[in-house]
Each structure stands twice: as structure tokens, then as C-alpha cells.
Amino acid sequence: MRTILLWMARNPWLQERLPRLRFVRRAVRRFMPGEDVDAAYAAAVTLAAAGQGILLTRLGENLVAPAEAEDVAAHYHAVLDHNAGLVRPIELSVKPTQLGLDLDEAACLDHLRRLAARADVTGTWLWLDMESAAYVDRTLDLYERLRAGHRNVGICLQAYLRRTPADLRRILPLEPAVRLVKGAYDEPATVAWRKRPEVDGAYLAAALVLAEAARDGKARLALGTHDSALVERIAAYAEAAGTARDRLEVHMLYGIRAGELRRLREAGFPAFTLVAYGRHWYPWYMRRLAERPANVGFALRQLLP
Numbered sequence: 605m606r607t608i609l610l611w612m613a614r615n616p617w618l619q620e621r622l623p624r625l626r627f628v629r630r631a632v633r634r635f636m637p638g639e640d641v642d643a644a645y646a647a648a649v650t651l652a653a654a655g656q657g658i659l660l661t662r663l664g665e666n667l668v669a670p671a672e673a674e675d676v677a678a679h680y681h682a683v684l685d686h687n688a689g690l691v692r693p694i695e696l697s698v699k700p701t702q703l704g705l706d707l708d709e710a711a712c713l714d715h716l717r718r719l720a721a722r723a724d725v726t727g728t729w730l731w732l733d734m735e736s737a738a739y740v741d742r743t744l745d746l747y748e749r750l751r752a753g754h755r756n757v758g759i760c761l762q763a764y765l766r767r768t769p770a771d772l773r774r775i776l777p778l779e780p781a782v783r784l785v786k787g788a789y790d791e792p793a794t795v796a797w798r799k800r801p802e803v804d805g806a807y808l809a810a811a812l813v814l815a816e817a818a819r820d821g822k823a824r825l826a827l828g829t830h831d832s833a834l835v836e837r838i839a840a841y842a843e844a845a846g847t848a849r850d851r852l853e854v855h856m857l858y859g860i861r862a863g864e865l866r867r868l869r870e871a872g873f874p875a876f877t878l879v880a881y882g883r884h885w886y887p888w889y890m891r892r893l894a895e896r897p898a899n900v901g902f903a904l905r906q907l908l909p
């Protein structure tokens with residue numbers, strides 16, 4: 605089921621047609637407060653009032669024209685400017701391909717540098733999402749070059765990739781900010797662990813390396829997962845090694861296990877919700893279905909009156 609859903613996520617014919625269906629549009633609202641940034645701001649106000657940090661991401665990936673990347677960058681600058689009136693600034697999470705990585709790598713880096721500089725002025729952070737395995741080298745290169753000039757930039761690493769322990773060793777000297785996730789794409793067994801215990805084991809190992817760096821003030825660690833049992837296992841080991849749980853941020857996606865995130869926050873973990881919005885939600889939404897195929901049942905129930 606996961607493989608089929610991830611194939612559907614990449615299929616241009618379905619991408620053209622499925623988002624037009626009313627029941628699909630209704631179903632996506634579970635994971636996205638709305639297509640418009642104002643809907644995301646409204647959700648952010650409620651979540652911030654409950655003591656959570658917020659990250660925003662406008663959905664969209666793999667652009668076809670450089671002008672689109674300029675529009676995306678301009679939009680994100682406006683979101684950063686919105687921080688001026690906020691007590692706790694909103695952080696941004698962006699996909700490099702949404703800023704034109706496939707089209708012009710130098711222009712993409714330039715957009716990222718300017719966004720990082722603006723994020724710095726508005727007292728916040730810029731995170732790079734990690735896309736499919738084909739982009740990992742280029743995303744790491746971008747991160748290294750960005751980090752050379754900006755402290756407030758983070759990168760996502762995917763525990764399911766066999767290469768991740770080496771990538772982590774490569775970026776640790778930069779005193780990085782890392783959002784550790786399990787990984788959302790359909791990668792072959794040659795590059796990724798495919799069984800859940802293997803992925804969870806790799807996640808735990810990478811999290812503990814980062815927790816030690818966070819303890820020493822040499823990393824910011826965000827556990828990007830809804831797996832609260834795994835978070836608690838990591839915390840048990842990390843606390844035994846001297847890392848306080850207020851160094852173990854937990855980041856979850858809007859609409860998924862919100863009660864668990866609240867519980868973890870009350871237990872002392874800094875909690876963040878990543879709120880997505882935008883018109884180009886189809887591949888992102890299909891990846892959310894693939895993560896929990898039972899979500900397909902929820903989507904189909906939207907066919908009922």
C-alpha cells in the first residue's frame with residue numbers, strides 16, 4: 605500500500621486530476637488548515653497560545669521555471685516580515701527544489717542566503733527539508749555553504765538512509781541544527797532501511813549522537829516524529845547521559861497526534877508544530893497517506909454526505 609501511494613504521489617496524471625475531486629479536497633483539510641497563508645497564521649495563533657513553537661511551509665516542489673522560485677522566495681520574505689508583530693517568531697521550513705535547485709543551483713543558494721539573513725533579522729530560523737535520496741548531496745552542500753555565513757539554519761536528515769550516519773559525522777563539526785525524521789520517500793533497499801525496526805534503530809542511534817552534541821551546546825536537535833514512544837526511549841538514554849529533555853525538541857506535523865505532542869510538552873519537551881499550506885499539496889498529501897494507509901479510509905469517508 606505504501607509503495608502504491610508513493611507511486612501515486614509521483615504520477616503526473618493523478619496529480620492533475622485527484623486534487624480536483626471534492627472529497628480529496630475535504631480530506632486534505634485534516635493535515636492542512638487551508639491553502640492560504642492566512643489560514644496557517646490563524647492555526648499558528650491557536651498553537652502558539654498553547655505554548656508551542658511554529659514552523660510554516662508553503663507546499664510545492666520541483667519547479668519548472670526560475671520565475672516560480674522568485675515568487676516562492678518573495679512569499680517567504682513576506683512570511684518572515686509577518687514575524688515583526690509576534691512574541692515568538694515563526695520558523696520557516698523550505699524545500700530546496702521549491703527554490704529552484706533543479707534549475708539553477710547558484711540562484712537557489714542565493715535565495716536561501718537572503719532568506720537566512722532575513723530570518724536572522726526577524727529572530728528566527730530557516731530549515732531545509734530533505735527530499736528524495738537524489739537530492740541529499742546537493743542539500744548537504746547547500747547547508748554547509750549556508751551555515752558558513754548563518755547560525756540560524758537547520759537541515760533535515762532522514763534516519764532510513766544508510767548514508768545518514770556518515771552525513772551526520774560530516775555536518776557535526778558545523779554545530780548544526782538537525783531535524784531528524786524517519787524519511788518519507790520510496791527509496792530502494794540499496795540506499796534505505798525498509799523495515800521498521802531497522803529504521804527505528806537507526807533513528808535512535810542518530811538521535812543519541814545529536815543529543816550528546818545538544819547537551820554540549822554544539823547542536824540544536826529537533827526530533828521530527830510522531831513516534832512518542834521512540835521519543836521517550838531517546839529521552840531515557842539521553843537523560844542518563846546528561847542531556848536535559850529541554851534540549852530534545854519534538855516537532856510534529858499539523859493534524860497528526862496533536863494530543864501526544866501536548867502531552868510531551870507538558871512532560872518538559874519543547875514542542876513545535878509544522879503547519880503546511882498552499883495550493884500544490886498533492887504529492888505532500890499522498891506521502892501523509894503513505895505514512896499511515898489507514899488515512900485512506902478517512903479520505904474515502906469524505907465521499908459520504
Ligand SMILES: Cc1cc2nc3c(=O)[nH]c(=O)nc-3n(C[C@H](O)[C@H](O)[C@H](O)COP(=O)(O)OP(=O)(O)OC[C@H]3O[C@@H](n4cnc5c(N)ncnc54)[C@H](O)[C@@H]3O)c2cc1C
Nearest residue numbers: 733734760785786787788828829830831855856857892895
Ligand atoms: C516536523 C516534521 C518534518 C518532516 N520533514 C520531512 C522531510 O523534510 N523529509 C522527509 O523525508 N520526511 C519528513 N517528515 C516525514 C517523516 O520522514 C515521516 O515520514 C513521518 O514523520 C512519519 O514517521 P514517524 O516518525 O511519525 O513515525 P511512524 O512510526 O511512521 O509513526 C508513529 C506514529 O504516528 C502515527 N503517524 C505517523 N504518520 C502519520 C500520518 N501521516 N497520519 C496519521 N498518523 C500518523 C502512526 O500511526 C504511529 O502511531 C517530517 C515529519 C515531521 C514530523
